[in-house]
Amino acid sequence: MTLNTRLKKYLGHQFLLWVGGAFIFTAFISLVFDMSEIAQTNSNKEAFNFFNIALISLMRLPNLLNETLPFVFLFGTIGFFTKMRNSNELIIARASGISVWQFLAPGLAATLLVGSCFMMLWQPISSYLYMQSEQYKESKFYEKNNQLKISQNGLWLRENTKDGFYILHAESVSETNPIQIGNPVVMQFNNQNQLISRATAKSGILGFQNWHLKNVLVQEETLETFQKDSIYIPTKFKTDQIVDNFQAPSSISFWDLHDFINISEASGLPVKKYEMYFHLLLARPLLMVAMVLIAATFGLKHARSGGHISGVVLSVISGFLLFIFAEFMKTLGELAMLSPPLAAWTPGVIASLLGITLLLHREDG
Structure with a gap:
């Protein structure tokens, strides 16, 4: 095994270790907040108890993590660079002539791989569990004589x-x-x-x-x-009750979304939010790559200059600005003010290009 191959395996392992830690921490925080929300809204119900609340939250958790996945990679990359900086491994690697792209390649490859797996495997499972959680919650906390299904x-x-x-x-x-x-x-x-x-x-x-x-x-x-x-x-029945019963996009498997959109469109049902969600899933790996590039841009800069805290802060701020921009574009896509593919892919493409440009400038002077 060459030194280059051994180094790539080491960097990839360290990167996934920190992303895994960020994933576990995010899962715990999401679970606590979701349980609190369910408890507050259903505390007066007869079936209210810790077991029911915990079971519903656990079934909803995979779906919640789908939305927070880009931030998992942002915080995981920040932790990865912090560890590399504190152990001087980053400085040694840069001093030995290893380029920023060689340093980032294992992490970027892992991000694309994990993002694709989440889209194709995790999301279908999370959509099924989300539907089960909604049915379980309705059976335990709501007693309806009138029934409605869209x-x-x-x-x-x-x-x-x-x-x-x-x-x-x-x-x-x-x-x-x-x-x-x-x-x-x-x-x-x-x-x-x-x-x-x-x-x-x-x-x-x-x-x-x-x-x-x-x-x-x-x-x-x-x-x-x-x-x-x-x-x-x-x-x-009132208007908001019927609108609220439109099937949530996150409750539909990635593999079923395309057929669902075609059938719904033929039936005259509104499909813009489903089209938008479908393209958001396709674009999510790129958005995750953009988060990694954002953290790398500030992490590499401030590892040299010694301003590590400011690098972390700038990475977090930039990540949240990207998230706000992505949500804004999502709204435009759902309102048909932009085509869903354009609205879904634009944030990831722009952020990735900016990150690559800044890293090229930093690498080549």
């Missing part, structure tokens, strides 16, 4: 009435205010679960405590049919 097949709604209940299905549903539905079908049942009427409409809108259906064909239990310009069906 999926690729449109809107499904079951609501009780004084004489029974009705089921409403709409092929398409908007995420706007007021909620608009396309091709709704309403089936009325009595208290003996017998179908008493069926109404098919061209469109509908959620009004104040009612569904307003237009161009309606009504079929009674006697099989008599007649046409109505509009009908009103009482409801207790």
